Amino acid sequence: MIEITGQSLLAGNWITPAGKTFQSFNPYNNASMYRFASCGSDEIDEATHAAESAFQTYRNLSGNTIGLFLNTIADEIEALGDQLLEVCDSETALGTVRLTGERGRTCGQLRAFAELAIKGEWVQASIDTAIPNRAPVPKPDLRRMMKAIGPVVVFGASNFPFAFSTLGGDTASALAAGNPVIVKGHPAHPATSELFAHAVAKAIEKCGVPIGVFSLLQGVGNELGTGLVKHPLIQAVGFTGSERGGRALMDIAAARPQPIPVYAEMGSINPVFVGPDTLQAQAESIATGLSGSVCMGTGQFCTSPGIVVSVASELFETTLKTKLSEAPRGYLLNPQIAASLQASLENLNSHPQLEWLNRAGFEAGSMTPPNAVFKISGKDFLADKTLSEEVFGPVTLYVECENEAQIVEVAESLNGNLTASVHADEDMDLAKTLFNILEQKVGRVIYNSYPTGVEVCPSQQHGGPYPASSVSTSTSVGVGAIVRFARFVAYQGTPDALLPEALQSENPLGIYRLVNGELTTAGI
């Protein structure tokens, strides 16, 4: 068992910063637990300088070494055993079943990025050989590949304490590309973050990589995150959280003397569309499936379905209402989310055009919200833009349209989203129209299913137009996430002795390269 000390890990040193203290919170029993102190500008400066210094070594390590490091991190996470699950469950109330699955996904991500680093092909090497006698000017030899960019800041996410936090996908992809990472731990699960920091510290020691390659800075308030994003040595930011938080970081990063990219995965209402004839045929099954998706993780997924858009159906309405009311209440992650959801439910309840179909109590201080469904007409929904904003929690709006045309109008009115779902087996013409609209507004269009459950595979796209994401061209899930933390460098007329291995003539790494336009593993 590792003792939770409340310290931060600053480039290999466990430190107790002098900033504001805070405690983690147990949603199950409303008890305060471990005490932590916040890092400030001194720790930011030390951690970033240590990261930059480590970068000068780490960026030139072989893919095998980086891969071994990532695999060792995964091993060390597993070696934390049940303590990790128990500590995290006490801080998040996510339950050990879910957390066991999320741990598997987290270690799987680390190992997938390890494989990527070891294989070495992610750098997209390409070579165009010289034509010295070309007229009117000789063609030079040009070779290009992706290279690491430098220290990256990753913000832990409250709703994925493993897969999108300290050693989650952002950290794994940044490390795999050859960048040091400074994690700003989420204050809602600081003890969990501390355990992860132990795992990475052990991996650093075992693999002999520079200690500055990882720091975990704990803290509450905005100063720590703001200070990290402003620091001139930081080259990119990974963030998963609210639109307000993500936009604040985007604005700070854009205002720097040297602007840097912020890869923020933010709010989304993940609309679900149901064609009229399909609703008629499948009212009960769709209402049941949707109810499960709304309740999953107590609605605390970025892919939680916040609205369902169709025509009137009493059977659908009744089934949805009943299923949501019958589903057991889950726990929210922390008091901030509970307070925010309480306020949102009050707002929705007092909205003159909204009807709370399964009205239920949610007293202040409670961590277990009702699974709520509201109803509104398509016309009224279209008239109020604020209803397109995310409500974080197990809440969905049934937007009851008059006809297909109004369903289409609702689709056209939407902002950027991570996903949109279409149930339309009996409405294929409408489905075509909706797909044409929705593929312009979301990162993932789903047919006949629900948005929760994000498969990790190369064809996954987790990222959509703003405000779903800050950079809609990138994905934060899947191995494609690595390119966020690298950039292309070309080498002209450069001898092998000065080239990275991936570009040397004999192809010592044996990777696929685009040589004069053709993919090949052959040397030149």
Place this chain on the structure above:
Amino acid sequence: MIEITGQSLLAGNWITPAGKTFQSFNPYNNASMYRFASCGSDEIDEATHAAESAFQTYRNLSGNTIGLFLNTIADEIEALGDQLLEVCDSETALGTVRLTGERGRTCGQLRAFAELAIKGEWVQASIDTAIPNRAPVPKPDLRRMMKAIGPVVVFGASNFPFAFSTLGGDTASALAAGNPVIVKGHPAHPATSELFAHAVAKAIEKCGVPIGVFSLLQGVGNELGTGLVKHPLIQAVGFTGSERGGRALMDIAAARPQPIPVYAEMGSINPVFVGPDTLQAQAESIATGLSGSVCMGTGQFCTSPGIVVSVASELFETTLKTKLSEAPRGYLLNPQIAASLQASLENLNSHPQLEWLNRAGFEAGSMTPPNAVFKISGKDFLADKTLSEEVFGPVTLYVECENEAQIVEVAESLNGNLTASVHADEDMDLAKTLFNILEQKVGRVIYNSYPTGVEVCPSQQHGGPYPASSVSTSTSVGVGAIVRFARFVAYQGTPDALLPEALQSENPLGIYRLVNGELTTAGI
């Protein structure tokens, strides 16, 4: 012969806007020529709405149709014949030899992007097939590809009136990806832009693509460009020009309710490093080569070498001075650039630590500047950050260092650049040190050559860390530029009838796709 009317092309209609008038200028004889009027908010609104409307058709056109359109544009540019060269030469003084070459490059770019669109593989299609009986949850079918993003604004560049202006690389790549383009014509060559608009208008008619797919809005002042970047329907911006101009657009785009990407290719001093022993051995040849690179295009390339960093060498200094003084003076593009260069030369001349080695006159109103070389010690260069800023014109600084360590220190002090060159046949240890530093600061490292002359090929990288570019991960030269104007969309569990052709099971386009992790042209 096409009559130059001074109009703008707004979605197929030639219009005379009511805004501020301006004239193009002949650098050869200081004469004012064609008169134009500036577009304003009405034209912005009309052009963007026409573009959005065209987008709904254009985004779904086949790669063959888009390819035909781009090829036809290239044909129509060639059909403009000598008039294009003559009009442009009269507006830019670039000379018909250079312009003939640039026209070839411009048509070549259009045809390369046409080929990309026709082939259809640029969308990076990938498919992961379903595993319905996977435990604990079934694996869904996921398919992903790149799709167009919507109306793009392209700013014409003064220094490349063909290759980076109305129908240059930014426009070609945005159109190829399936996006409409609104060009903000550069006010220094408006008649040239008007001719290009005739070419694209003919191609639109011949190919039957929607007329809103292209507009050319002419104008002086900042309002037109600012208004375009702020317009909510615009989804991305392409820009080549000054750091000040590019940063202004970046700031505007970042402050929008929906921030959008600005792909700005901006300032660069393109340092050239020469190892001490190599300087000893090759002083004359390097000085001669460098002189040619400095004078090329009257120094008006983004890759013009603004500093050369080495140790003291009388032979190098004398040769460089002599070659630059002997080289014929070229013409500057426009009076704004001339005035700016005059001010810069005065500043440099009055700098207490700088010595103008080949001081020569450059009176106000002249369009033919001296080819200038200044000298400064490494220590003094390091002490003055302003000397790392670009001077646009045929000017270079000889930074005379005390030793190798100081050369390295200068390399470490540099900001982001498009390129860096290293001459070091006799200094391989220094070369290794420099490559390790410079590959972190530039987009292209060049060995034993000079930065001007940008080869168009897949391994080219034209874009470096800020302030060289706004988005250092992207390139504005080469077919890789297309991905700037597209984003990934994933389709889950979607039947063929609702999928784009590139993702349909039988692979009707016959393109390479990543199917369950393996590249193949086979259907599934």
